[in-house]
Amino acid sequence: MIRLLFAALLVLSSTFAWGETCTVISVPEGDSLRVRCPGQKKPISIRLMQIDAPELDQPNGIRSRDFLRFICPVGMNVLIESQGKKDRHERTLGSVTCNEINANVAMVKAGHAWVYSKYAKDKELYALQAEARATHMGLWREPEPVAPWEFREAAPRDR
Template identity: 35%
Template sequence: MERITKAGIQLLALGIVVATVVLTQLKNQSTKTSNTDQPASAINTVVRQDSITSLPVCDVKPGSIYDGDTIRVFCNGQEKKIRFACIDAPERKQEGGIESRDFLRTLLQRGGMKVRVDAVDTDRYGRTVAELWVDQGMGLELVQSKQASAGMVWGYEAYKSDCKSWEAIASTQADAQAQKVGIWASANPQPPWEWRKANK
């Protein structure tokens, strides 16, 4: 009887140790998953670098970031004016316009003033309409989605058919709206296309 009791106690102790180890590992995995500085909806904004390495790397022209959705770049020695696909930023004279521009400047500076350009169209002004990718040390991230996540731009729904990453942008914008960040902190934010019509 004494042997059975000792054996039972040893098995019970072993079971407790195993259970503790398993629970600790599960807790660590859960912590690693939740300790990300990006919302779950932004997962698609970070991609493996090898999936877009074929895109040209372009240098942002110094002093060319005039607003939140237009820049000039040098690609293979050629200067191009880029209109950001998928989004519309507040105009410079509009509420939030300067903040949107400054956010973009900071974002691109952190990426070494280099972007990967995924051209989707050419607009009526001859600008290259493109999705842009920047590497700030966490892998390549979609510039437009970063802007939407910070509440610095509107997703341009009228042109979403030309936008490969529309779902990621719409999702990050919804998060920004819910958190009332950037332009969404205003009680009545005015879309840029409406502001332009009213201020012709």
């Protein structure tokens, strides 16, 4: 029984936990960042869950990334909330709070990301997206913005 408990504790201590405070080391895109967390040997890639930002080579892609860099700058301590689930690129899916700002929410509210309807469960995000669209915030200034998942689908595979 003690061995089983010890083994369970080892497994749990090696997984990514809810409420981990980490330091931002880079922001490669508008919906992902890399962080260094206490007790982790390697940096962790985080994918902001429930949202999808424009690709860097898509209109507003650079602006989206730069906005996330503004609210979660390199060197900032941030709170990562995750259940340990990963996407197909092995990034940990999570919600990121930077200086008391929920980055996932802020990206949609400012018009720098879409609600990723395929995965989104938070109904508030849809209302924030509708407001950003109605007020022509960020990517909603474009006459016909293309959702990132549609852009990826139409793009050549060798991008």
